Amino acid sequence: MIPYGRQSIDEDDVAAVVEALRSDWLTQGPACAHFEEAVAKYCDAPHAVATCNATAALHLACLALKIGPGDLVWTSPITFVASANCALYCGANIDFVDIDTETFNISVPALQRKLADSGRDGRLPKALIVVHIAGTPCDMKEISALCRSYGIAVVEDASHALGSIYCDTKIGACQFSDLTIFSFHPVKMITTAEGGMVLTRDEHLADQMRCLRSHGIVRAPNLLSRPADGEWYYEQVALGYNYRLSDLHAALGLSQIRKLEHFVERRQTIAERYRKAFVRLPLTVQHVEQDRRSSYHLFIVRISSELGIDARSRVFHQLRSRGIAAQVHYIPVHTQPFFSNRGFSAKDFPASIAYYRECLSLPIFPELDCEAQDHVICSVSQALTG
Numbered sequence: 329m330i331p332y333g334r335q336s337i338d339e340d341d342v343a344a345v346v347e348a349l350r351s352d353w354l355t356q357g358p359a360c361a362h363f364e365e366a367v368a369k370y371c372d373a374p375h376a377v378a379t380c381n382a383t384a385a386l387h388l389a390c391l392a393l394k395i396g397p398g399d400l401v402w403t404s405p406i407t408f409v410a411s412a413n414c415a416l417y418c419g420a421n422i423d424f425v426d427i428d429t430e431t432f433n434i435s436v437p438a439l440q441r442k443l444a445d446s447g448r449d450g451r452l453p454k455a456l457i458v459v460h461i462a463g464t465p466c467d468m469k470e471i472s473a474l475c476r477s478y479g480i481a482v483v484e485d486a487s488h489a490l491g492s493i494y495c496d497t498k499i500g501a502c503q504f505s506d507l508t509i510f511s512f513h514p515v516k517m518i519t520t521a522e523g524g525m526v527l528t529r530d531e532h533l534a535d536q537m538r539c540l541r542s543h544g545i546v547r548a549p550n551l552l553s554r555p556a557d558g559e560w561y562y563e564q565v566a567l568g569y570n571y572r573l574s575d576l577h578a579a580l581g582l583s584q585i586r587k588l589e590h591f592v593e594r595r596q597t598i599a600e601r602y603r604k605a606f607v608r609l610p611l612t613v614q615h616v617e618q619d620r621r622s623s624y625h626l627f628i629v630r631i632s633s634e635l636g637i638d639a640r641s642r643v644f645h646q647l648r649s650r651g652i653a654a655q656v657h658y659i660p661v662h663t664q665p666f667f668s669n670r671g672f673s674a675k676d677f678p679a680s681i682a683y684y685r686e687c688l689s690l691p692i693f694p695e696l697d698c699e700a701q702d703h704v705i706c707s708v709s710q711a712l713t714g
């Protein structure tokens with residue numbers, strides 16, 4: 329089977345993890361700090377906090393923003409469930425903003441309308457979590473200006489978007505947001521097996537997340553509430569978690585980030601080949617604006633339901649029968665039973681429902697070679713025209 333995505337691990341990565349295993353540190357230690365520095369430097373952000381996965385990073389981001397019971401958070405319905413669950417972990421409520429039909433990201437006009445309506449009803453969110461779907465950056469200038477005018481924090485769930493660029497700045501620089509989250513799950517841009525990170529320009533938010541990442545414990549003299557009893561002394565000042573990234577994982581991340589630009593270039597080349605091959609086919613490729621670079625975590629196409637109500641499913645199954653594991657990203661979060669039980673109905677976000685009927689993620693990953701990609705292109709073309 330050709331998967332829709334997979335990790336690239338080489339001998340340098342293996343050696344880096346073995347070296348970490350032989351070092352004095354196994355849990356969070358110097359490799360973790362170096363990995364944080366490397367990602368912060370790559371993105372040009374001053375602070376980075378590594379976590380055991382991006383779900384934990386999203387949770388820490390919400391906690392640092394003091395999201396709690398009675399608060400409301402908005403996100404996109406077209407995302408992985410973790411983008412919504414982080415608000416619920418904090419006891420807050422979640423709501424969604426419908427997507428743009430061509431970029432599959434949060435629609436700015438839909439956001440504008442919802443803010444105006446909610447402002448009138450006094451039901452504004454405390455934070456908006458945007459998702460750069462497939463690595464394609466959202467309209468951050470417009471989104472950040474809107475949110476700022478209502479006093480709403482902006483969090484980027486950039487799980488797909490390490491290596492993406494928006495208006496000459498890397499996603500992760502937090503130019504238009506308070507916090508940015510990356511995932512290092514194996515299908516994402518680089519991997520630590522499991523792992524995540526939060527980036528921010530706000531030192532206070534970074535300190536908070538560092539504290540909450542490790543049980544709510546602090547040691548720095550300026551953060552203690554009482555004089556230290558001795559050198560062993562620490563204080564628990566908040567209800568924190570164990571969300572640390574181990575040095576074994578961080579060593580893998582450090583080795584991987586050296587190859588990130590190469591990975592992005594490979595994905596761009598593959599995406600360009602798909603775009604050229606598909607110009608004459610009855611399908612629509614995700615739109616990427618001129619002023620941004622997509623990392624192409626995913627290559628998403630829409631197969632119009634005008635070709636038949638189950639045209640997408642037909643293509644999906646034909647690809648499976650030819651050894652190609654295309655995927656669907658994502659089932660709209662608000663239609664999941666857990667969320668429909670909380671009162672959401674499919675018709676609340678019609679653009680997301682229409683997208684879900686038509687979307688398909690085709691294989692894209694650095695080691696996908698031309699031969700395998702040609703097999704995908706031929707199979708898509710035959711499924712659509714045969």
Ligand SMILES: *Cc1c(COP(=O)(O)O)cnc(C)c1O
Pocket residue numbers: 381382383384407408410411459485487488511512513522523524
């Ligand atoms: C993968 C992903 C996550 C969760 O990442 P983990 O590291 O597996 O916790 C969250 N949001 C989005 C959009 C993702 O794609």
